[in-house]
Amino acid sequence: VRFIGKNLWSVSTGDRHGMTRLVIVGGSDAGISAALRAREVDPAAQIDLLLTDRWPDYSICGLPYLLSGEVRRTEDLAHRTREDIEAAGITLHLEHRVDTIDARAHRVRARTAIGEREFSYDALVIGTGAMPQRPPIDGLHHDGVHQLHAVGDALELADRLTHPSAHRAVIVGAGYIGLEMADALRLRELDVAVVERLPEVMPTVDPQIGQLVRRTLEGGGVEVLTATAVSRIARDGNGLQVHTDLRTLDAELGLQAGARLGAAGALAVDEQMRTGVPGVWAAGDCVHTHHRLLAEPTYLPLGTTAHKQGRTAGENAVGGSRRFAGVLGTQVVKILDLAVAATGLRDDSALRNGYRPRTEQLVVPDHKRYYPGAVDLTIRLTGDERDGRLLGAQIAGGLSGQVAKRIDTIATALHHRLTVDELNDLDLSYSPPFSAPWDPVQAAAQAWSAAAPAP
């Protein structure tokens, strides 16, 4: 460490004997995955990981369950402890906000509570995530308006929920995070209203599935207002709480380094997670992503994707040449007693991308009805009319109906470019408490094939 001025220290990581100095900016899914993979591939690399907050490798996806009270302690959300990460030979620099990347000099500068520090690198991975967008609503500055994006936000909201006046919550946006929060706050016995400007909740699935979600919400005591835009939040005696899951991208640092913008204003990266700036890789919510069914990159920020992209970036930053295989947008969410999942394309996106999609819907029990506890699954399966290629699916059903397993079967089939008919050929497990001789996804495949228009 060299002291340059009163408040600026310079840290030259690595040594002079060919050791790679890897600096990673971001300490969540993408950044930590990059660091761990780089360590596996290059045991000698000097790895410095910088993050703005104090919670490296915490599960952001688990925040709703901390707020619901199902997860009791914040530290239970850590995928790994700080000690685990450091034991892997990764040097953590908490509360270091990187504000400058000098890609020519291969240096980044971070602000800390006690001054500025500079880090030199041979390879740099950016995993700074996305930034929550403040939607254009008057009054977002009021005390009682929260966003949910990072661990610190959840702790502020948790504190608010212990306030004696916290009885009612209004959630702006009925995307999956808003709906997970509706579930969480109902569990805390708050009165909950969800406001969505689109005509139906959960715009990532077809309205037929959205209606099931709405019925579940309403049945669970959540007030649902769709086609309704919030324009103003005013303070009254009781206060009003608003949560938002809208996002813009935190691409600023990468841009500063000279990277290009890609889909939806995210950083453009190739399949090796290279930004095009020598020595700089990027991964996670701050980058666009390759979709296996689309010709052009898209923006689909998810934790699973951030882990995989981060792993790819970490490996390549220390000399590897791994390619990120791309996503299908596979996701699953619990909303009260309903599980909702989707993968692949729906009719509108398939049509826009040159496919000729047809979607069929089937309602089928998750296992043989004679065995107690069967729940209905609503499956919407999409295939291409021309060649029978599987394009996507959406499934909604009771929590015991193994919705996640079923969407994952379809995601696997999609990954390997199977046709709907080949999905029907898969050797899937069966015993009456779990399934039927034809698993529900195969029943849906048969329904799709049977509904084909006569030639």
Ligand SMILES: Cc1cc2nc3c(=O)[nH]c(=O)nc-3n(C[C@H](O)[C@H](O)[C@H](O)COP(=O)(O)OP(=O)(O)OC[C@H]3O[C@@H](n4cnc5c(N)ncnc54)[C@H](O)[C@@H]3O)c2cc1C
């Ligand atoms: C409430 C909630 C629930 C979710 N649930 C799911 C789910 O169930 N399944 C799923 O797949 N995805 C889920 N997601 C999405 C998932 O959490 C994100 O896709 C994932 O966290 C992205 O990881 P990331 O590492 O790219 O970015 P982030 O997790 O946003 O982390 C960014 C990191 O960069 C650091 N950083 C940012 N700027 C700087 C800077 N200038 N200098 C230094 N450090 C910086 C931050 O401190 C942080 O460590 C959820 C998201 C939220 C908010």
